[in-house]
Amino acid sequence: MTLVGPSLEGKKAKMHRLIQVVGEILSEEGFQGLGVNKVAKRAGMDKVLVYRYFGGLPQLVLAFSHTVDFWPSLGELLGAEPERLNDLSPGEQMAFFFKSYLRALRRRPATINILLWKFTENNELTKQMETVPTRTALEFFEILEKIPEDRDLAAVVVLMFGAITNLLIKSRRQRFVGGIDLYDEKGWKRIEDGIDLLLNGIFPDKG
Incomplete structure (x- = not known):
């Protein structure tokens, strides 16, 4: 089923929040402090969303690295x-x-x-x-x-x-x-x- 309207916007918001949280944790604690459970807890979400939206923690970190918050365009x-x-x-x-x-x-x-x-x-x-x-x-x-x-x-x-x-x-x-x-x-x-x-x-x- 294709996501439309509020469902799609909700997914985008959750993905954005997960990416944002990864940046926060990396800045504060480094890579050793990063884990799926910690990211999900700070974001206020179930950890299954990390896998559903990104495939896993490495892919989530990669998504963060593509943001202008991390690196200038x-x-x-x-x-x-x-x-x-x-x-x-x-x-x-x-x-x-x-x-x-x-x-x-x-x-x-x-x-x-x-x-x-x-x-x-x-x-x-x-x-x-x-x-x-x-x-x-x-x-x-x-x-x-x-x-x-x-x-x-x-x-x-x-x-x-x-x-x-x-x-x-x-x-x-x-x-x-x-x-x-x-x-x-x-x-x-x-x-x-x-x-x-x-x-x-x-x-x-x-x-």
Whole structure:
């Protein structure tokens, strides 16, 4: 029987609530604290709905990873005027992306908490969180046309992602890193200026 009207809306609301609860628990307790019974209890539902709607806990975690509450969309990273990207030099394009990534995750403290837990755990559930971040980055770099072929883009991307993510995680528990105040916007402005300096140096404008 096809669900219509209130029944369909009720299902969507329950699915949304289950996804929301997964994010809350992951942020607070990490992956080891996550279980079907705990999710169902906090959501106020029978655990059978986790299996009925998603197939199981890994699939529910995967569904959460696809939400913008967890990870910024390509549209968010591109900003309000994505066409302006074509006017930037390779270094400016790269810096634009990583500064957008930095700002987007700073707006998501729960995501930073989850990344912290993810670094300390490695299991089937943590692997569900890897697809969307990787895909979003690939989608961004696929639209770039000016990156020089004599530069190892993959290596630069891995290093930048690692450095920025590490700083974001440290900022949840540590105020100063290398003398830079991560509790102050001036400190983050210094980080962004550093991103500009590094990437414009690696990918200089030869035009």
